[in-house]
Amino acid sequence: MNFGFSEEQELLRQQVRKLLDEQCPMNEVRRLIETPEGYSRELWKQLAELGFLGLLIPEEYGGAGLGWVDQVVMFEETGRTLFPSPLISTLLAASVIGDIGSEEQRRRWLPVIADGSRIGSLALLDQADVWSTEGVRLTARRRGDTFVLDGEKPFVVDANRADLLVVAFRTGGDDADLALAVVDGDVPGLEVTPVPTLDRTKCLGTVRFDDVQVAAQDVLGAPATAGPAISRVLDRGAAAVCAEMIGAAEAALASTVSYAKDRIQFGSPIGRFQGVKHPLAEMYTDIESFKSLVYYAAWALDRAPARVPLAVSEAKAFGSLAFSRIGIDGVQLHGAVGYTEEYDIQLYLKRSKWARPMFGDEDHHHDRIASLGGY
Amino acid sequence: MDFDFTPEEEAFRDEVRRFVAENHPGTETPDPGAMKKWCEKLVERRWIGFSWPTEVGGGGGTVLQQFILKEEMSAARAPSLGFDFMGLTWVGPALIRWGTDQQKRRFLPDLLNARSLWCTGYSEPDHGSDLGSLQCRAVREGDEYVVNGQKIWTTLAHRAKWIFMLVRCDTDSSPSKVRGITCLLIPMDSPGIEVQPIVSLTGVHSFNQVFFKDVKVPVGNRLGEEGQGWRVVMGALAHERSGISEATEKVRHLEDLIELARGSRKNGRPALEDASVRRKLASFQARISAMRLNGVRHLTRQLRGEAPSTETSINKLLRGSIEIEMSELALGLQGSEGQCEGDWQARSLNFHGTVIGGGSPNIQRNIIAERILGLPKD
Ligand SMILES: Cc1cc2nc3c(=O)[nH]c(=O)nc-3n(C[C@H](O)[C@H](O)[C@H](O)COP(=O)(O)OP(=O)(O)OC[C@H]3O[C@@H](n4cnc5c(N)ncnc54)[C@H](O)[C@@H]3O)c2cc1C
Numbered sequence: 001m002n003f004g005f006s007e008e009q010e011l012l013r014q015q016v017r018k019l020l021d022e023q024c025p026m027n028e029v030r031r032l033i034e035t036p037e038g039y040s041r042e043l044w045k046q047l048a049e050l051g052f053l054g055l056l057i058p059e060e061y062g063g064a065g066l067g068w069v070d071q072v073v074m075f076e077e078t079g080r081t082l083f084p085s086p087l088i089s090t091l092l093a094a095s096v097i098g099d100i101g102s103e104e105q106r107r108r109w110l111p112v113i114a115d116g117s118r119i120g121s122l123a124l125l126d127q128a129d130v131w132s133t134e135g136v137r138l139t140a141r142r143r144g145d146t147f148v149l150d151g152e153k154p155f156v157v158d159a160n161r162a163d164l165l166v167v168a169f170r171t172g173g174d175d176a177d178l179a180l181a182v183v184d185g186d187v188p189g190l191e192v193t194p195v196p197t198l199d200r201t202k203c204l205g206t207v208r209f210d211d212v213q214v215a216a217q218d219v220l221g222a223p224a225t226a227g228p229a230i231s232r233v234l235d236r237g238a239a240a241v242c243a244e245m246i247g248a249a250e251a252a253l254a255s256t257v258s259y260a261k262d263r264i265q266f267g268s269p270i271g272r273f274q275g276v277k278h279p280l281a282e283m284y285t286d287i288e289s290f291k292s293l294v295y296y297a298a299w300a301l302d303r304a305p306a307r308v309p310l311a312v313s314e315a316k317a318f319g320s321l322a323f324s325r326i327g328i329d330g331v332q333l334h335g336a337v338g339y340t341e342e343y344d345i346q347l348y349l350k351r352s353k354w355a356r357p358m359f360g361d362e363d364h365h366h367d368r369i370a371s372l373g374g375y
Numbered sequence: 376m377d378f379d380f381t382p383e384e385e386a387f388r389d390e391v392r393r394f395v396a397e398n399h400p401g402t403e404t405p406d407p408g409a410m411k412k413w414c415e416k417l418v419e420r421r422w423i424g425f426s427w428p429t430e431v432g433g434g435g436g437t438v439l440q441q442f443i444l445k446e447e448m449s450a451a452r453a454p455s456l457g458f459d460f461m462g463l464t465w466v467g468p469a470l471i472r473w474g475t476d477q478q479k480r481r482f483l484p485d486l487l488n489a490r491s492l493w494c495t496g497y498s499e500p501d502h503g504s505d506l507g508s509l510q511c512r513a514v515r516e517g518d519e520y521v522v523n524g525q526k527i528w529t530t531l532a533h534r535a536k537w538i539f540m541l542v543r544c545d546t547d548s549s550p551s552k553v554r555g556i557t558c559l560l561i562p563m564d565s566p567g568i569e570v571q572p573i574v575s576l577t578g579v580h581s582f583n584q585v586f587f588k589d590v591k592v593p594v595g596n597r598l599g600e601e602g603q604g605w606r607v608v609m610g611a612l613a614h615e616r617s618g619i620s621e622a623t624e625k626v627r628h629l630e631d632l633i634e635l636a637r638g639s640r641k642n643g644r645p646a647l648e649d650a651s652v653r654r655k656l657a658s659f660q661a662r663i664s665a666m667r668l669n670g671v672r673h674l675t676r677q678l679r680g681e682a683p684s685t686e687t688s689i690n691k692l693l694r695g696s697i698e699i700e701m702s703e704l705a706l707g708l709q710g711s712e713g714q715c716e717g718d719w720q721a722r723s724l725n726f727h728g729t730v731i732g733g734g735s736p737n738i739q740r741n742i743i744a745e746r747i748l749g750l751p752k753d
Contacts, residue, residue: 001377001378001379001380001381001384001439001671001674001675002376002377002675003376003378003668003671003672003675003676004376004675004679005376006376009376069376257748257749257750260750261749261750261751268751269750269751271744271750271751272750272751272752272753273753274737274740274741274753276750277740277741277744277745277748277750277753278737278740278741278744280744280748280750281692281739281740281741281742281743281744281748282692282740284689284743284744284747284748285688285689285692285693285743288669288686288689289662289665289666289668289669289689289693290665292665292668292669292671292672293661293664293665293668295376295668296378296664296668298376299376299377299378300378303377303378303379304378304379313661314660314661314664314665315661317657317658317661318658318661318662318665321658362654362658363650363654365657365661366653366654366657366658366661367650367653367654367657368657369657369660369661370653370654370656370657373633373657373660375633375636375637375647375653375656
């Protein structure tokens with residue numbers, strides 16, 4: 001039992017923090033989200049060169065072969081600065097390929113993801129807000145050796161910038177007929193319509209499939225492995241979002257605390273008033289508790305797969321509620337400047353609204369906790 | 376980051392389970408005779424004061440083994456680890472930290488052998504949350520202190536043999552009002568001590584007022600230096616807050632609450648079919664897991680040699696809100712039955728004591744805001 005990060009992990013944190021502070025401070029974040037791509041290809045390359053894109057990818061496929069606890073450290077930092085990038089999507093796409101892909105498929109895709117030349121994403125659910133295999137409705141037709149996709153996946157994260165999409169579909173009526181395949185972003189018949197987002201550091205798009213052909217060699221995994229793989233990647237996605245939520249929530253708290261120390265009203269820093277300091281204490285309490293839950297979930301992802309679903313749901317349920325409140329209180333405690341474009345706290349509020357439904361909101365995860373607990 | 380227990384720790388868990396299977400008296404609250412027997416068995420194993428160092432006669436277990444011990448005892452709904460919760464949770468650790476060799480030899484054996492019963496004299500009628508302004512006075516006369524003043528809300532003062540007591544030795548002219556505070560260990564049968572019962576809203580006599588009139592206390596009964604009492608009590612309060620905010624008891628209450636929901640109906644349908652009921656239960660579960668993990672997280676700091684401190688306010692806060700919301704849900708599920716006497720009714724009343732005891736939620740928020748976040752004091 002040890003609830004601490006290793007020296008290597010602390011070093012990783014420092015490296016990522018330093019890089020983001022230098023290369024992507026908040027004014028750069030604000031500049032990037034105004035660009036069509038929404039992120040810096042330059043910095044993406046740099047992340048790749050430093051090995052940060054392949055932390056979870058095994059060494060034999062060009063990655064660092066590290067675990068989720070390490071990845072959480074990195075996401076805490078990207079969350080803290082609201083770093084705009086297709087990092088989570090790419091990592092999750094790679095994780096599915098690593099999970100059930102054949103040796104040949106791993107060799108084909110994982111190294112080019114780790115070296116930054118390909119960006120990936122997930123296009124799993126066609127029913128928004130059904131965060132399980134039941135949300136997969138797209139049904140493929142067989143045409144000879146290939147599958148043909150016709151339909152639409154809404155709310156695909158980073159759809160506009162993905163070079164490859166891990167797409168879920170059905171080949172029949174059973175859960176055993178679920179399938180996953182890697183589809184090229186520029187395959188004929190695939191069309192992405194970007195959707196404007198509230199949190200502009202994140203991108204969403206609708207992906208339309210119009211007679212898109214999926215070759216047999218691009219289908220991942222043996223028959224009947226796709227369903228469980230989808231469930232697993234939904235948990236990994238929730239964990240990744242939670243880790244970014246920690247960093248963002250801590251930054252929102254830090255910024256509000258510092259404002260409360262500086263802003264003088266009634267002859268005193270507003271942080272002296274309990275109406276201000278007590279919500280800040282509650283934020284701190286929630287963040288520390290949330291961290292405990294997320295670190296445990298990350299450890300379970302590395303070491304105790306059977307404990308993942310409950311651990312992830314407890315973390316995401318708790319965090320969705322806590323971070324939403326932190327976003328709201330953070331803005332409120334800034335007074336009118338909190339309502340301005342200029343102050344960064346609004347960006348964290350928007351991130352909280354992004355994070356809450358992502359991979360299931362508190363209702364979804366509370367329901368799941370109850371089901372897993374047999375009540 | 377590692378959340379597995381070592382094979383040795385797992386073996387210890389098995390040992391505790393076997394012990395409980397063999398020795399469980401069949402109830403969580405046995406009669407005094409059975410409780411005495413239970414304690415003797417615990418003493419034999421040195422499970423009372425289990426994590427105290429062997430040099431002072433403790434069991435020499437790690438704080439994690441102690442965590443396992445408590446978790447297993449609670450899971451089996453076994454009686455508590457000894458009678459003397461206050462003595463074992465904060466008086467003992469304070470003695471180990473601040474006591475002279477002589478004091479350790481004098482007090483620790485009784486604690487370890489389940490022969491002690493301590494009470495705690497902090498609060499006074501006019502000094503509750505603002506403990507630092509306490510007024511109970513001790514004047515030094517030769518080798519003795521003469522104590523005059525009053526304490527209140529003193530749990531178990533009517534049965535305790537000793538009181539772990541805060542007094543003021545200066546005449547309040549010092550700029551920092553906590554400077555004169557001193558900790559004394561006083562026998563409850565000292566001449567000049569008078570205990571008057573206070574009945575709680577549950578109808579039970581658990582706490583008291585205690586009056587001190589010219590009570591003579593040998594200087595050798597001072598814990599720490601004169602004027603050092605505030606440091607002693609800060610450590611003791613951290614032990615208290617972590618001790619009363621362990622997740623184990625909440626885990627049991629949630630099990631009970633789920634059972635209650637299973638047998639209840641809401642709007643004519645099984646209560647567990649109601650999404651809002653299930654989600655509330657699940658949110659308690661997530662928050663209790665957070666409490667448990669926070670607790671483990673704080674213990675691993677102690678393994679690295681850090682003493683418990685302000686972080687204990689986190690679980691104290693979580694505990695308060697969980698308890699109140701859980702009993703509200705329970706009574707809501709019971710409907711009209713909730714108007715009758717029962718376990719949940721008792722809990723819903725008891726919570727009002729436990730939420731305030733050890734420092735109210737507002738005080739915990741102040742501690743976090745001021746001492747951790749660095750906001751100005753109010
Ligand atoms: C069941 C029980 C057992 C106890 N056992 C013991 C014991 O064994 N020994 C002992 O010494 N004491 C004991 N206490 C006393 C306990 O420590 C005090 O009740 C507690 O510290 C609060 O003090 P008070 O009751 O005087 O309330 P007050 O300090 O008068 O507070 C009243 C209300 O005002 C709020 N408040 C006070 N100051 C502030 C502030 N600065 N900012 C915001 N809000 C504030 C509090 O949160 C509270 O809600 C016990 C209490 C209970 C309920």
